[in-house]
Amino acid sequence: MDAKAWEKIDGLIDRDRGKTIRDRFAEDPDRARKFSIDAAGWHLDYSKNRIDGEMMNALVKLAEKSGLKEEIEKMFTGKKINETEKRAVLHTALRNLDPGATIKVDGKDVMPGVRRVLAAMGDFSDAVRRGEWRGFTGRRIKYVVNIGIGGSDLGPVMANLALKPYAKRNMKFFFVSNVDSTHLAETLREVKAAETLFIVASKTFTTQETMSNAEAAKEWLVEKLGDKKAVAKHFVAVSTAKDEVAAFGIDTKNMFGFWDWVGGRYSLPSAIGLSLMIAIGRANYKRMLKGYWKMDRHFRTASFKRNMPVVLALLGILYANGYGAESYAVLPYDQYLARFPAYLQQMDMESNGKCVAKDGSSVEYTTGPIVWGEPGTNGQHSFYQLIHQGTHLIPCDFIGCCRTHNPIGDLHDKLTANLFAQTEALAFGKTAEECRKEGVPEELVPFKTFEGDKPTNTLLCDELTPETLGALVALYEHKVFTQGVIWNIYSFDQWGVQLGKVLAKGVLGDLTAKKASGRHDASTNDLIARYRKANGRPA
Numbered sequence: 001m002d003a004k005a006w007e008k009i010d011g012l013i014d015r016d017r018g019k020t021i022r023d024r025f026a027e028d029p030d031r032a033r034k035f036s037i038d039a040a041g042w043h044l045d046y047s048k049n050r051i052d053g054e055m056m057n058a059l060v061k062l063a064e065k066s067g068l069k070e071e072i073e074k075m076f077t078g079k080k081i082n083e084t085e086k087r088a089v090l091h092t093a094l095r096n097l098d099p100g101a102t103i104k105v106d107g108k109d110v111m112p113g114v115r116r117v118l119a120a121m122g123d124f125s126d127a128v129r130r131g132e133w134r135g136f137t138g139r140r141i142k143y144v145v146n147i148g149i150g151g152s153d154l155g156p157v158m159a160n161l162a163l164k165p166y167a168k169r170n171m172k173f174f175f176v177s178n179v180d181s182t183h184l185a186e187t188l189r190e191v192k193a194a195e196t197l198f199i200v201a202s203k204t205f206t207t208q209e210t211m212s213n214a215e216a217a218k219e220w221l222v223e224k225l226g227d228k229k230a231v232a233k234h235f236v237a238v239s240t241a242k243d244e245v246a247a248f249g250i251d252t253k254n255m256f257g258f259w260d261w262v263g264g265r266y267s268l269p270s271a272i273g274l275s276l277m278i279a280i281g282r283a284n285y286k287r288m289l290k291g292y293w294k295m296d297r298h299f300r301t302a303s304f305k306r307n308m309p310v311v312l313a314l315l316g317i318l319y320a321n322g323y324g325a326e327s328y329a330v331l332p333y334d335q336y337l338a339r340f341p342a343y344l345q346q347m348d349m350e351s352n353g354k355c356v357a358k359d360g361s362s363v364e365y366t367t368g369p370i371v372w373g374e375p376g377t378n379g380q381h382s383f384y385q386l387i388h389q390g391t392h393l394i395p396c397d398f399i400g401c402c403r404t405h406n407p408i409g410d411l412h413d414k415l416t417a418n419l420f421a422q423t424e425a426l427a428f429g430k431t432a433e434e435c436r437k438e439g440v441p442e443e444l445v446p447f448k449t450f451e452g453d454k455p456t457n458t459l460l461c462d463e464l465t466p467e468t469l470g471a472l473v474a475l476y477e478h479k480v481f482t483q484g485v486i487w488n489i490y491s492f493d494q495w496g497v498q499l500g501k502v503l504a505k506g507v508l509g510d511l512t513a514k515k516a517s518g519r520h521d522a523s524t525n526d527l528i529a530r531y532r533k534a535n536g537r538p539a
């Protein structure tokens with residue numbers, strides 16, 4: 001991070017110590033207008049933050065000093081900014097709907113391939129939805145099971161729920177990710193083999209969880225339908241790895257490809273979204289891409305001061321690095337967005353959970369925060385107490401929609417009232433004086449006082465649609481990118497997940513071998529011994 005730019009921010013934090021968000025609103029009642037941005041169907045109100053015009057200018061300076069403008073251009077134009085894996089980062093190409101667009105990687109335009117796969121996905125999902133693609137015994141496909149994990153699961157899971165109002169209701173969609181056999185077993189209990197399509201979604205087609213579940217599903221299907229040839233009609237693949245797909249036994253004619261420049265956690269708008277496209281149809285899927293694309297263009301062209309992803313990123317940095325906030329909560333007030341926090345966890349934490357700067361040195365500041373959240377109002381009756389009166393500072397993003405897809409009485413008004421009221425309570429709190437005025441007995445005043453001054457952002461759209469969902473995902477993608485640039489870390493690799501994967505192979509050997517090797521530490525050896533004993537295996 002640029003030290004001089006940060007010094008200025010630190011100075012302003014010091015200058016304003018003791019000044020609350022309540023004070024700031026009293027000083028400047030025009031804050032809501034000044035500190036809000038509209039883009040791609042979303043309204044961001046960031047006025048309930050510990051900021052003023054000067055602080056925003058200082059934060060924007062930090063972004064400018066980081067070379068963000070140049071980095072954005074490098075990303076959009078296919079430069080290999082994922083340097084540790086020597087790859088371009090081009091998820092934005094997947095939703096570039098400009099028919100004349102060309103984006104080159106290693107001198108080759110990637111756009112024809114993007115359009116070709118999108119068209120193939122469209123044809124396939126039309127065929128499944130219309131009942132033209134049938135199972136081995138001639139039955140219509142009624143069940144779709146996506147087998148994948150991480151980026152090959154969380155995006156489809158999140159979006160399938162988010163866009164349920166647009167989905168074909170006479171089909172059922174399942175997502176198997178965990179290598180826990182219960183996940184697959186419980187899913188298989190819900191489907192009929194002759195009417196089930198399995199989508200094996202894996203960028204590498206080598207991931208232990210996915211390949212184990214896919215093999216088990218294949219065995220189950222062959223056993224149920226009594227013929228190996230059935231696999232061709234019930235399994236398709238989404239991957240970058242043609243040879244592995246063929247080795248698994250899926251005809252590569254039924255493989256939907258993508259490319260090494262699509263990171264797993266950014267892959268929802270690639271062929272990884274196939275299950276979603278089958279659910280909502282190609283036209284709605286395209287509407288989602290359009291929403292992504294709108295936010296992409298906003299991010300690429302808007303000034304940093306009026307740039308929604310940049311502003312969200314800078315506010316996150318203010319609290320993480322200036323106030324020591326270790327986490328932030330994402331609180332969707334829309335049941336359809338129930339899986340959005342889980343989706344964001346991978347996007348943000350796998351991207352910016354890094355302690356090494358781009359030059360290989362250790363970073364001297366906090367980087368990626370812990371992301372968590374649950375849909376409102378459930379969270380209010382669970383962990384909000386800590387946000388209101390605990391000792392941790394937890395900035396929150398509240399996400400809401402002005403209209404619901406399911407109007408029932410005044411439920412939506414109540415939901416939204418809770419959203420707005422929470423941001424009000426968090427920002428303004430309740431003083432001891434106010435408590436006394438309400439007649440709170442003196443001995444209870446300390447407990448009933450709310451400090452307030454808790455920062456929140458509010459994101460509002462008219463309605464959750466394919467467009468607004470796409471724009472929301474792109475908003476957070478670019479926020480995470482911006483923070484990575486400012487923190488000077490590589491956001492597009494994930495070396496940290498490797499060690500556990502490698503060790504698991506060794507441990508698996510010890511759980512299943514005739515005799516355990518005893519070559520682990522004392523704790524791990526003991527756990528292995530207990531497991532072996534419980535399963536009747538010799539020590």
Ligand code: F6P
Nearest residue numbers: 149150151152202203204207264
């Ligand atoms: O957890 C590590 C990871 O590589 C993620 O980045 C990725 O989304 C996930 O595994 C699944 O990988 P694949 O799509 O290759 O099966």
